[in-house]
Amino acid sequence: MIIFRTRKKVQMDDLNDENLQKKPVVVLTRLPEFTLNALQPPTPQQFDSEAESRGSSDSDMLWEPGDDSGDSDFGAKKKTQLKHNNSKHKKANEVTVPSPLVSINNNSTSNSSVCNNDSNTTIKAALVSPVIVSAAFASHSNETRNVRPDLPEAEITLDMVVLARRRVTRWQRGKIVEIIKKDDGRVKYKIIFDEKGKSLVSGHHIAKETTPKLDQLYVGARVLIQSPEDEQCFLPGLLSELPSRKNRLRFLVFLDDHTPVYVSLPSLYLVCRQMDDPLGDLAESPHKCFMTQYLRSWPYPHLTHYKEGQILKIELNGVYQKCQVELVDCSLMKVVFEENGETDWIHRGSLRLEHMSKFLELKQNRGSKADDSDSK
Template identity: 60%
Template sequence: METTTSEVQESGERRENKRKAESDEPREDDVNLSDSPCESVPSTNETPSKKTPSEDGSEFLRVTKKAVVVLTRLPEYATDAVRPPTSQQFYSEDESLRSSDSDMQWEPDTDSSDSDFSVSKTKQKNVKPMKSDTTTIPSQPSPQIKKNINVSKPALIISSAFACSPDETTKVRPNLPEEEVKVDMMVLARKRPLRWQRGKIVEIVTREDGKLKYKVNFEEKGKSLVSGHHIAFDTIPTSKQLYVGARVVVGCEEDKLLFKPGILAELPTRKNRLRFLVFLDDHIPVYVGLPLLHLVCRPLEDVVDDIPDSRHKSFMSRYLKDWPYPHLTQYKAGQSLNVELNGVQQRCEVQVVDSSLMQVVFQENQHTEWIHRGSIRLEHMTRFLELRRVAEQKDG
């Protein structure tokens, strides 16, 4: 069956009209896109839609979707958490100590040191000079730095004010009238150099040179003719009569009949728990209360001249000269040091520290005794005093 030319043209026109009709009808995709929320957000970077032909020749719109970022204002506490740290917050506590503004910079030293005046086994670097009342020590590190320092062998020599009140440091004999010494008076008199006993004055003898002598009958057997600086009042002195450097006699708590001579070295303060420190003539230091003290009746002008031991005499002269800035070593319980015993330096360990004294026990024989922290029996103190003597000779 043959098709005429007019029929072909008519068929083509119908197909063309049908195609146009289909293109003019709204598509489901177009309706959905028009209702999309993305259309309501203006965008300068929106990609224009392109018309692409379909397989059957028709064309449709393709819209590219883009992500949208919505900004929301956060509360202040949330913004503070994300702010960059300040310079103080940025550095840790340890790093800040190592900064250039730190006064003290310490580094551990693995090498052992036998220096007499080293605080510990450490090296001190970049230390700024600071005012101090100490004579042989550097400035003290801060508490944070102290945690990193192994203070195992201190040989610290300090020289600081002993008390706050002038009444606690006075070494001037008060201008008080002398108490009368008369016959039948009970006194404490020297029987031997380091042993005094209670007795009664039975006679006062005037010698050719005008000096007075006192004949004493002891309660225990014996008599003695002594000078005024070898007798002491049997009564308890008042606090106004006492001063650093006073010549005194101390009663023994264990033996009520025994008394020993010495020199008053400390008055009661809060530092020594309101006690008197006395250096006995055999260099033994003791803390005592007022009831055990007795004043010598007629002390010598220079009280150290009555000390029989030359080394202790030299020590007391230096001590009274330095007062109220006596030199003391600093140790803690459990630390080891060398102390002279029977003329030989021996190793011992600190058991207790009590104000200006410390109790030590010797390793060799477990002998225990109290030592003054400025005693010449301490090895470190002996070296320090020798260096000081050499320096004074050079200055002189």
């Protein structure tokens, strides 16, 4: 019995020993990044995010050039396509990429301790074509307004100094010397230009020589900017972006010759009488086709994503020519043509881009096939 009591006492003492008592322990294990991405759906980066870098191509969808990117990427033998499964945000940040193109989330290219040489090789193999994204340009209605504001029309009076159309793509400063009212209700204005000459024009061919107010402007409005080559000449175009964080508070204007340019408010002149059809003054041309598609898709414009130094092909004088991206500025990029070293600013959704042209062609063909199947 003595031994029994002794052993029991020892057991009780052991249980009271703090070193032998069980304590809860939390063990943290780092999961691979691909596991985290699978558990959490990608969150689209909004266009007005303040976290984006200056060199960003304004979306959470980025791409890297491949080794054979000097030629068209549509002939590559093997492509990898990674799809977003976040249907909730499809309209707000819709990635529209046809099968020949490749999309990849930038989260999968971030630095991680679990990355190895094989995964890096796979990523480089996938990133061989630019992503084409259709994403909300901005979140605030004042930044995406594409309907003419319900405001009184600008008053046009006798002896007013205005900017009036002298030729199709050339407007000049002049004075209204006569206002003629036609029997059918139309009103014509007789203009005498500062540089001699006169013309009889309609109200939609006259712009006030004053800076418009921001609430008067909207995407699709006819505007003028001063020619950088001739101070006496003003160039007509269509307003294509309103100021937002995305474009660093500037206006994007597409001139009637398809040239895109970012300008500030003091550089804009608003046409007095806007036409019901904003494209009514444009001749039938590839530019008019582009602007039709652009205004129809706004505020979800199609944009390709290129990086500085990338080689691509752009149409020039009816032929696709190789050029290199020198600078990306919001919706525009500056390219240098390899053949002659000339530079050009081009919109990242322009039909002159080989990838964009083929993308829209594929999209149109798919839509035609879908319509044919529905009709059967």
